[in-house]
Amino acid sequence: MSGRTPALTPPDSALAPVRHPDAPAPGEPIGSHYEHCFGCGGEQPHGLHLAAKAGEGVSVTAEFLVRPEHQGAPGLAHGGLLATALDDTLGALNWLLRVISVTGRLETDYLRPVPVGSVLHLSAEVTAVDGRKIYATAEGRLNAPDGPVAVRADALFVEVKVEHFTENGRPEEIRAAMDDPDQIRRVRAFEVNP
Numbered sequence: 001m002s003g004r005t006p007a008l009t010p011p012d013s014a015l016a017p018v019r020h021p022d023a024p025a026p027g028e029p030i031g032s033h034y035e036h037c038f039g040c041g042g043e044q045p046h047g048l049h050l051a052a053k054a055g056e057g058v059s060v061t062a063e064f065l066v067r068p069e070h071q072g073a074p075g076l077a078h079g080g081l082l083a084t085a086l087d088d089t090l091g092a093l094n095w096l097l098r099v100i101s102v103t104g105r106l107e108t109d110y111l112r113p114v115p116v117g118s119v120l121h122l123s124a125e126v127t128a129v130d131g132r133k134i135y136a137t138a139e140g141r142l143n144a145p146d147g148p149v150a151v152r153a154d155a156l157f158v159e160v161k162v163e164h165f166t167e168n169g170r171p172e173e174i175r176a177a178m179d180d181p182d183q184i185r186r187v188r189a190f191e192v193n194p
């Protein structure tokens, strides 16, 4: 059901995505872009702590252990958090293309409830690129890479310049990230240039 709305359907002029020659190798961890990111940061105690790995082509995988703090209904994952898990996995595709892009549109399907204690096996891939527009899909399977699909998404990411973050973020966090003595962490907070 990919590309069901016009905005998520690549135009005929769209190109196949190209894996950047310096992209992480298949199986290599991508690592968090920012330690305070709710999706993948290690410094967010209630965050999702997603750990993405590069896949083949322009694809990634990630795992999300659903913990009690992620509940919506009793014993079940909150749908908004599941959208976050899909969104953050899709965001990791930036490292395969080596561009900076942000979510413009994210359309989710919830196919099965996701109980607390489940491990959601996420995967995402870029399907097409049209100028600054990056078309991608993602899915999350229950408890195994070939488990039943519980959630899926179609997305449009839009390439931006680093100023998107430096000019729009709250000054306290921008300053703290820029002053981080760890140079790799400092650069990854704003750019896909690890």
Ligand SMILES: CCCCCCCCCC(=O)SCCNC(=O)CCNC(=O)[C@H](O)C(C)(C)COP(=O)(O)OP(=O)(O)OC[C@H]1O[C@@H](n2cnc3c(N)ncnc32)[C@H](O)[C@@H]1OP(=O)(O)O
Residues within 6 Å of the ligand: 007, 033, 087, 088, 090, 091, 092, 094, 100, 101, 102, 103, 104, 105, 131, 132, 133, 156, 158, 160, 188, 189, 190, 191, 192
């Ligand atoms: C260092 C790496 C960090 C990685 C972080 C990953 C974290 C996970 C991903 C996220 O959650 S990012 C956070 C959530 N997203 C945002 O906060 C984005 C907020 N929105 C914006 O900043 C702007 O609306 C946006 C940059 C998306 C677009 O504004 P622009 O002024 O740069 O572009 P423009 O509006 O001209 O749109 C460019 C093209 O995209 C299309 N487009 C933009 N937004 C769209 C939309 N929502 N739906 C459909 N199409 C859209 C637009 O129609 C146009 O198509 P055409 O080129 O064909 O004319």
